Amino acid sequence: MLQLPEIYAENLHRWLPELLYYSLTTLKIAAVSFFIAVVVGLLFALLRLSHNRLIRGFAVGFIEVARGLPIVVVLYIVYFVPPQLFPGLNWSWFTDFTGAVVGLGLHGAAILAEVFRSGIEALHKGQREAAISLGMTPAQSMAYIILPQATRIILPPVANYAIGLLKDTSLCSLIGVNELMNDAKSIAFADYQPMAVFVLVAVIYFAMSFPLSMAVRYMEGRLAVSR
Amino acid sequence: MGQMDPLLRIVDLHKRFGELEVLAGVSLDVKRGEKVSIIGPSGSGKTTLLRCINYLEKPTGGHIYIDGTLIGEKQVGGKFVHLSDRELAKERREIGFVFQRFNLFPHLTALGNVTIAPIKVLGLSREEAEARGRQMLEKVGLGHKVNEYPERLSGGQQQRVAIARVLAMQPKLMLFDEATSALDPELIGEVLRVMRQLADEGRTMVIVTHEIQFSGEVSDRVVFMDHGKIVEQGPPKSVLFNPQQPRTREFLKHLQER
Amino acid sequence: MNFFQVMEQKGWYFFTTLMGGWPETLAVAVCSFVFAMVIGLVIALMRLSRWRIPRWFAISYIEFFRGTPALVQLFVIYFGFPDIGFQPSPFQAAIVGLGLNGAAYMAEIYRAGIESIHRGQMEAALSLGMTPARAMQHIILPQAMRTMLPPITNFAIVLLKDTSIVFAVGVVEIMALARNLVTETLQSAAVYLIAGALYLCVTIPMARLAARLERQRQAWQ
Numbered sequence: 001m002l003q004l005p006e007i008y009a010e011n012l013h014r015w016l017p018e019l020l021y022y023s024l025t026t027l028k029i030a031a032v033s034f035f036i037a038v039v040v041g042l043l044f045a046l047l048r049l050s051h052n053r054l055i056r057g058f059a060v061g062f063i064e065v066a067r068g069l070p071i072v073v074v075l076y077i078v079y080f081v082p083p084q085l086f087p088g089l090n091w092s093w094f095t096d097f098t099g100a101v102v103g104l105g106l107h108g109a110a111i112l113a114e115v116f117r118s119g120i121e122a123l124h125k126g127q128r129e130a131a132i133s134l135g136m137t138p139a140q141s142m143a144y145i146i147l148p149q150a151t152r153i154i155l156p157p158v159a160n161y162a163i164g165l166l167k168d169t170s171l172c173s174l175i176g177v178n179e180l181m182n183d184a185k186s187i188a189f190a191d192y193q194p195m196a197v198f199v200l201v202a203v204i205y206f207a208m209s210f211p212l213s214m215a216v217r218y219m220e221g222r223l224a225v226s227r
Numbered sequence: 228m229g230q231m232d233p234l235l236r237i238v239d240l241h242k243r244f245g246e247l248e249v250l251a252g253v254s255l256d257v258k259r260g261e262k263v264s265i266i267g268p269s270g271s272g273k274t275t276l277l278r279c280i281n282y283l284e285k286p287t288g289g290h291i292y293i294d295g296t297l298i299g300e301k302q303v304g305g306k307f308v309h310l311s312d313r314e315l316a317k318e319r320r321e322i323g324f325v326f327q328r329f330n331l332f333p334h335l336t337a338l339g340n341v342t343i344a345p346i347k348v349l350g351l352s353r354e355e356a357e358a359r360g361r362q363m364l365e366k367v368g369l370g371h372k373v374n375e376y377p378e379r380l381s382g383g384q385q386q387r388v389a390i391a392r393v394l395a396m397q398p399k400l401m402l403f404d405e406a407t408s409a410l411d412p413e414l415i416g417e418v419l420r421v422m423r424q425l426a427d428e429g430r431t432m433v434i435v436t437h438e439i440q441f442s443g444e445v446s447d448r449v450v451f452m453d454h455g456k457i458v459e460q461g462p463p464k465s466v467l468f469n470p471q472q473p474r475t476r477e478f479l480k481h482l483q484e485r
Numbered sequence: 486m487n488f489f490q491v492m493e494q495k496g497w498y499f500f501t502t503l504m505g506g507w508p509e510t511l512a513v514a515v516c517s518f519v520f521a522m523v524i525g526l527v528i529a530l531m532r533l534s535r536w537r538i539p540r541w542f543a544i545s546y547i548e549f550f551r552g553t554p555a556l557v558q559l560f561v562i563y564f565g566f567p568d569i570g571f572q573p574s575p576f577q578a579a580i581v582g583l584g585l586n587g588a589a590y591m592a593e594i595y596r597a598g599i600e601s602i603h604r605g606q607m608e609a610a611l612s613l614g615m616t617p618a619r620a621m622q623h624i625i626l627p628q629a630m631r632t633m634l635p636p637i638t639n640f641a642i643v644l645l646k647d648t649s650i651v652f653a654v655g656v657v658e659i660m661a662l663a664r665n666l667v668t669e670t671l672q673s674a675a676v677y678l679i680a681g682a683l684y685l686c687v688t689i690p691m692a693r694l695a696a697r698l699e700r701q702r703q704a705w706q
Contacts, residue, residue, distance in 0.1 A: 064689055132315075134319070195565030198564065
């Protein structure tokens with residue numbers, strides 16, 4: 001029978017610092033992809049609401065494709081496809097880290113675009129009408145009236161997305177990024193302790209995502225009360 | 228433009244939604260300082276007419292002038308072209324619109340609702356805007372509610388904030404779209420009182436309403452609409468108490484029976 | 486050889502090879518879906534239980550499985566279980582891993598569905614002499630099904646997409662075949678784009694179905 005406490009007593013002082021160091025890479029991937037996802041997602045949400053049919057179609061197409069693909073496939077496509085399509089260019093800057101954040105960021109943009117759009121559409125159309133009847137331009141009514149209200153509605157799903165993103169960074173190990181999961185694999189197989197190491201890694205991921213899930217619970221509770 | 232020209236001139240306005248013709252050629256002049264009430268059965272096109280004046284709906288035909296300026300479109304080489312959103316926004320500053328369902332901004336306080344457009348649209352400083360905003364809230368009797376959020380206000384109070392919000396823009400023309408029909412009966416009075424006060428100040432107002440008695444008291448002219456057309460118009464005394472058209476008579480009789 | 490020449494010469498070969506991964510992909514998806522539906526219902530009922538211990542267990546289960554990556558869970562099962570004397574096959578590890586993970590999500594879907602039914606329904610059923618279990622089975626769940634159908638469809642899509650990580654524990658499904666093809670021909674662009682297209686052919690229609698179900702549900706209410 002496996003004696004986990006003893007294994008940890010013996011090895012934790014070697015494993016933990018290393019795993020925590022690579023957790024920073026994981027957090028860095030998550031933070032940069034989150035930023036990309038919010039910016040690009042907002043852009044696509046606005047394109048999706050455009051009056052121009054061509055622009056709207058482009059946004060819908062992007063969102064459907066990016067949401068329909070497994071993240072692993074997105075990562076493989078983003079990381080491996082462009083250098084092969086345009087072999088003449090200089091791709092040395094396109095590291096596995098860059099590929100990871102672009103891939104996760106674009107995938108997240110599609111998810112957030114839908115979140116943003118439903119947040120914007122949840123508002124009564126009277127809000128927009130009231131704003132423009134006061135002489136605001138559509139951009140002003142978006143900035144001062146629609147977005148501030150939509151923010152409250154979309155905060156919980158955005159936080160949920162952030163939790164998912166944090167976990168999805170583990171897939172970057174499959175394209176060779178040296179983050180928490182990849183490092184865990186190398187320790188687990190080098191020390192022949194897969195159970196102990198992977199359980200420890202699960203706990204580390206949980207420790208990173210749990211505060212976010214508490215925040216979501218808090219926000220959902222508050223929203224429910226204010227209604 | 229001389230003082231005698233109408234402030235609002237509507238020329239042969241048409242609006243169709245697909246197959247449905249909601250406005251079938253409406254022409255109407257409103258003089259400076261004049262109070263015009265529009266009455267008529269639901270579906271008669273009166274709300275659509277009001278929304279077209281503010282270009283919340285794009286008319287499918289006809290033209291609207293305010294102070295002699297074409298609204299919502301411009302003439303380029305003999306052709307009429309719709310204005311851009313930015314140009315439209317500029318014109319809407321001059322026209323105040325009071326909605327049936329208030330449409331207050333729930334994320335802003337009463338004062339925030341009243342000051343946001345003066346600050347962002349007119350470019351007033353916060354101090355100026357707040358001074359003006361307080362004054363307007365005072366005027367509608369809500370000086371003590373400046374820091375309340377809309378959800379804490381009654382329907383009547385919300386509608387009065389909405390009126391103050393419009394007043395703070397100092398519009399040339401105020402449009403009221405059934406401003407009291409979403410209110411409980413006991414709250415209607417306070418809103419009508421504010422509207423009457425504005426009428427007494429000599430503002431130019433176009434009022435779509437179901438309150439026949441009120442329209443008789445405040446307006447200089449009553450317009451009866453049905454099926455997208457103006458059926459009859461004139462001083463309240465004649466339209467409301469001595470209507471010439473059978474359809475007007477029928478409508479008024481119907482109201483009395485309720 | 487540029488991309489288009491590769492597609493012309495090898496495209497069909499890549500396509501047919503990758504299509505060969507569908508049976509395994511679908512087998513993993515369907516088995517873990519059934520697994521998640523069953524375990525998820527159990528967890529949901531525990532979550533709504535009157536007793537503290539099952540409720541507490543259900544909350545911990547849901548929090549833990551939703552708070553850790555599915556890939557880690559798979560690795561614990563496939564590489565870790567041998568340490569405690571049990572060696573699952575890649576397929577077993579995949580369906581248990583994705584199934585347990587999915588159960589946490591399904592439990593929340595069931596719970597939201599059950600809670601969306603008015604309390605009066607349960608009271609009415611009990612007043613007719615039904616046991617709580619009978620009431621749940623005959624009155625609450627059939628009604629909740631309507632609310633749950635769109636999220637369950639969405640869950641199925643997520644699960645199908647998640648099967649793309651099980652190659653990491655040795656299941657030979659579409660992505661595993663894709664990686665093999667890339668090793669064999671070095672044509673990653675063509676191979677991964679075709680693999681992506683295969684997934685899209687299934688996930689996009691499913692997503693549209695889910696959206697339609699959601700619109701219908703809203704129309705009912």
